[in-house]
Amino acid sequence: MTVSTAADEVLSGQARGFNLFDPPEDYFDDPGPYFRLLRDGDPLHAQEDGSVLLTRYDDVRQVWRDLSGLVYKGDQFRQRFGEGPLLEHHTSTMLFRDNPDHDRLRNIVNPFFAQTSIQQLSRFTQDVVDQEIEKVKRMGEFDFVRDFAFRIPVTLICKIIGVPVEDADYIQAVGRKVLFPLNPKVPDSAIAEGHDAVAEFKTYLLPFLQEIKSRPSIDRAENILCAMAAAQREGVEISDDEILHMCIVTLNGGHETTTNLISQSIHFLMDDPESLKQLRDGEVPIATALEELIRFVTPLQLQGRRTTRDVVLDSGNGTIPAGTEVVLCQASANRDERIFDSPDRLNLARRPNNHVGFGAGIHVCLGRSLARLEASIAIPTVLRELPTLARGGDVRFQRNTRFRGLEQFPVRIA
Ligand code: HEM
Known part of the structure; x- marks a missing residue:
């Protein structure tokens, strides 16, 4: 029998008062203590918009596994974003589509991210890392995120999609405006910027697609744009808009999180x-150390799912009614002391290490082999x-609850 103490009551009271929509300022520097409060004091945390926040590993995994297909948020996003390009984007890609549409879209791009395809990029990745190292050696003082960590994933993902790497800074800037409105609470100005950014991103990508579609024959192995255009020509159901939105989601997924993994790994190792x-x-x-760094950093912290039936949590932590928006906090799950010994400490040799940094179920990260390849070359180099x-x-x-990343990380070569 667990004996509840006065301290436990204070703790659970504090946990119930936690508001992900308006977190305290120090949450962004280290959300760990807040996650611990929630895991211990209020593991099925009711939020102001009617959604629930899950923070324990077993609960996060269960909902991810059982409800892995149910991600479409058309109604909720329509209320938050209104009609327009931002709504169109966040309801058109595999990330927010349920089956059969999810698999229809993902199957076209999957071959590029298979372990064997990614391994073929090892030499290229090492060359990119070496070039960027030479550049920062010449600089002496630099920002580790902007001048180094960001350059590697963005170069790789531009090559895989089929857009010029010279446009990397532009792609990052518009991409961030597309992603930011996914945070729990954002100002109206961010939503307006998100609509403009999606429209602008599509306009930027369209000429690349048009050029490929004008070719008499398309080599589907050349890059992702070619693969999607070739699939369309062969009669696979995929519209031009879906192709453009798939490029946007893959470009965004392909650089932001991996940049954050590489830079925070070095930050915490220091x-x-x-x-x-x-x-x-x-x-x-x-390879072992990297899994621990992914667990520890968890660059993508939150995910959303919607229940279509009552879900009784196996942990005994409660029941989630049908029709509830559930926020899965994988960042907290990865620090759950019920699963990981001394979770707030780096233990590079940790095994087993069944972290949920890349998600689970049918939406499990498409680019996880690529992220692992890039980080496993960049960090040791x-x-x-x-x-x-x-x-x-x-x-x-x-100041982003969904993506944990460093805005500035000034360094120098001593
Ligand atoms: C350390 C780096 C990365 C982390 C931590 C990460 C994390 C995740 C997570 C947690 C999901 C699951 C989303 C959900 O369940 O709703 C996901 C999905 C996804 N990731 Fe990653 N990711 C990383 C790198 C990449 C890279 C390099 C790409 C490049 C293509 C990528 C593309 C995607 C896409 C397209 C999806 C959606 C898949 C689907 O809905 O089927 N990610 N990622």
Whole structure:
């Protein structure tokens, strides 16, 4: 029998008062203590908009597994965004489509992200990393996110989609405006910017698609744009709008999260000399260490699902009624002490490590092999080639509850 103490009551009271729509300022620097409060004090947390926030590992996994197909949010997004390009985007890609549409779209692009296809990019990825290392060596002082971490995933994803890497900064800027309105509460100005950004992104991508469609024959293996245009020509159901939105979602998914993984991995390793040494000296294989870094950082923190029936949580934490919007907090699940020993500490050799950083079910991250390839080359190369890398000022985390990333990370080569 668990004995409830006065401290437990204070704790659960504090947890019930937590508001993801308006989190305290220090939440962005370290959400960990708030997640712990919720896991211990209010694991089925009712939110002001009628949704519930799940923070325990078992609960997150159960809902992800059982309801993995139910993501369409047309009605909810229509209320929040109004009609327009932003609504069109967030209801047109595989990310927010249920089956059969999800599989129809994902199957066209899947071959590019299979482990074997991704492995063929190893040499190219190492070359990109080496070039970027040479650039920052020449700079001496630089921002680790902007000048290094971002350059690697954006170069790779531009190549895979079939757009010029010279447009990387533009792609990041419009992409962020498309994604930001997915946060729990955003100002009207961000929604207006989101509509404009989607319209602009489509206008940018359209000429690439038109050029490919004008070719007498299309090599579907050339890049994702070609694969989708070829599928369309062969009679697979996919509209031009769907092609453009699939490019946007893949470009966005392909750079933001991996940038955040690489940069925060280096940030946290700098504060942990023991782990840094383990990795530098090869005491832990990078593949094992990387899973721990993904668990620890969890670049994509939240996910949404909608119940279509009452869901009784196996953990005994309660029942979620049918028709409820559920927010799954994988960032908290990955720090659940019921599953991971000393979860707030990096343990690069941790095994098993069944983190949920890439999700679960049919929407499991499409680009996880690519993200693993990029980070497993970039992180060891930084440690090897920049042994005197040191902080050059304070870091600042983005004010974003969905994507955890560093806005600034000044460094210098000592
Ligand atoms: C460390 C890096 C990454 C993390 C942490 C991450 C995380 C995730 C997660 C948690 C999901 C599940 C979404 C859900 O269940 O609703 C997801 C889906 C997705 N990811 Fe990633 N991702 C990463 C890198 C990438 C890369 C490199 C790509 C490049 C293509 C990518 C593209 C996608 C796409 C398109 C989906 C939607 C898949 C679907 O709905 O079937 N991600 N990602």
